[in-house]
Amino acid sequence: MSVKNPSPFTGHVNGHAAGDARHAAFHGSARTGAASLGLTVRPRRNRQSEWARRLVRENTLSTNDLIWPLFVIEGNQSQDVASMPGVQRLPIEQVVAEARRARDLDIPAVALFPYTDPALRDPEGGEAVNPDNLVCRAVRAIKAAVPDIGVVTDVALDPYTSHGHDGVMDGDTILNDETVALLVAQAMTLAAAGADVIAPSDMMDGRVGAIRAALDQAGYADVQIMAYAAKYASAFYGPFRDAVGSNVTLVGDKRTYQMDPANSDEALREVALDLEEGADMVMVKPGLPYLDIIHRVKETFGVPTFAYQVSGEYAMIEGAARNGWIDGDKAMVESLIAFKRAGADGILTYFAPRVAAMLKAVK
Numbered sequence: 001m002s003v004k005n006p007s008p009f010t011g012h013v014n015g016h017a018a019g020d021a022r023h024a025a026f027h028g029s030a031r032t033g034a035a036s037l038g039l040t041v042r043p044r045r046n047r048q049s050e051w052a053r054r055l056v057r058e059n060t061l062s063t064n065d066l067i068w069p070l071f072v073i074e075g076n077q078s079q080d081v082a083s084m085p086g087v088q089r090l091p092i093e094q095v096v097a098e099a100r101r102a103r104d105l106d107i108p109a110v111a112l113f114p115y116t117d118p119a120l121r122d123p124e125g126g127e128a129v130n131p132d133n134l135v136c137r138a139v140r141a142i143k144a145a146v147p148d149i150g151v152v153t154d155v156a157l158d159p160y161t162s163h164g165h166d167g168v169m170d171g172d173t174i175l176n177d178e179t180v181a182l183l184v185a186q187a188m189t190l191a192a193a194g195a196d197v198i199a200p201s202d203m204m205d206g207r208v209g210a211i212r213a214a215l216d217q218a219g220y221a222d223v224q225i226m227a228y229a230a231k232y233a234s235a236f237y238g239p240f241r242d243a244v245g246s247n248v249t250l251v252g253d254k255r256t257y258q259m260d261p262a263n264s265d266e267a268l269r270e271v272a273l274d275l276e277e278g279a280d281m282v283m284v285k286p287g288l289p290y291l292d293i294i295h296r297v298k299e300t301f302g303v304p305t306f307a308y309q310v311s312g313e314y315a316m317i318e319g320a321a322r323n324g325w326i327d328g329d330k331a332m333v334e335s336l337i338a339f340k341r342a343g344a345d346g347i348l349t350y351f352a353p354r355v356a357a358m359l360k361a362v363k
């Protein structure tokens with residue numbers, strides 16, 4: 001299951017192809033008769049063949065590192081997400097099939113996101129606590145058909161609110177404590193449906209502690225919490241909002257609750273609070289533009305740390321690849337190994353099935 005990752009720089013999955021011009025390249029100056037620099041230390045020595053590169057490789061990507069986000073839609077017709085080429089909103093039956101595929105690809109967990117019928121959205125996001133809502137039905141269907149895959153569910157009101165915000169509003173203000181009460185109810189609904197991991201993505205203060213207390217009191221002490229601990233107010237969520245339909249509803253922006261991209265110490269404070277409140281795992285989001293944050297979080301706390309390679313990151317790589325501007329597979333692998341190098345234990349990525357298939361092929 002765990003394999004040395006394909007070299008992000010050559011893209012050769014088993015990698016013997018690159019080797020053999022190496023003597024010429026390595027000893028080039030001597031062979032051409034040019035003056036030797038007389039170097040004692042030559043870092044290139046360890047890079048001259050694939051076996052040597054494999055031997056000194058510091059980080060590896062494995063299928064164990066992946067969480068696959070899936071979009072769920074009502075009915076029986078899948079829909080393309082225009083801004084995420086290759087990604088679709090899927091009816092429950094197909095979500096179950098993808099969960100089975102994920103299990104077969106050794107992907108440990110999927111994360112579910114609903115496209116809620118606009119008619120069901122209201123200012124309080126009431127559909128979030130309907131035990132028969134789309135996500136709850138999807139969770140039950142997956143757990144019934146593929147019990148050994150982890151199911152991660154988002155806690156936030158934005159797929160359910162008519163204004164597209166993660167919380168309830170008073171005028172222009174997102175109310176914190178009132179929202180937390182609703183998020184607790186949402187988390188309880190998801191736990192009752194069988195979710196393994198509750199992932200609060202709303203960035204309200206105190207929500208992790210409130211959710212942990214409620215879960216414990218209701219006998220869900222084993223339900224894990226993966227906190228979106230350092231979540232930035234980012235333009236890279238655009239395609240996701242397209243996928244869940246909150247781009248049309250969203251009024252204004254999320255800067256009063258999501259973090260300022262200029263801040264780094266504040267991320268550590270957010271992570272510290274979520275850990276004190278009972279988070280089992282923490283997440284940094286978006287991914288590549290925030291590798292420094294992942295690194296600091298992992299170094300500071302040494303806890304399970306996840307990165308979310310978000311929709312806009314996926315769209316940039318995939319969009320460029322489909323235009324022939326970059327090599328999509330190589331860019332995908334290079335971006336994912338970057339998360340491992342930064343210190344992430346795992347990555348939420350829309351590339352999960354594609355990279356897992358590559359990794360399994362080199363077993």
Ligand code: PBG
Nearest residue numbers: 156158201236237240310311312
């Ligand atoms: C909802 C949520 C968002 C994402 C995950 N959960 C969007 C947002 O906060 O607006 C983004 C994921 C992605 O862009 O892939 N709170």
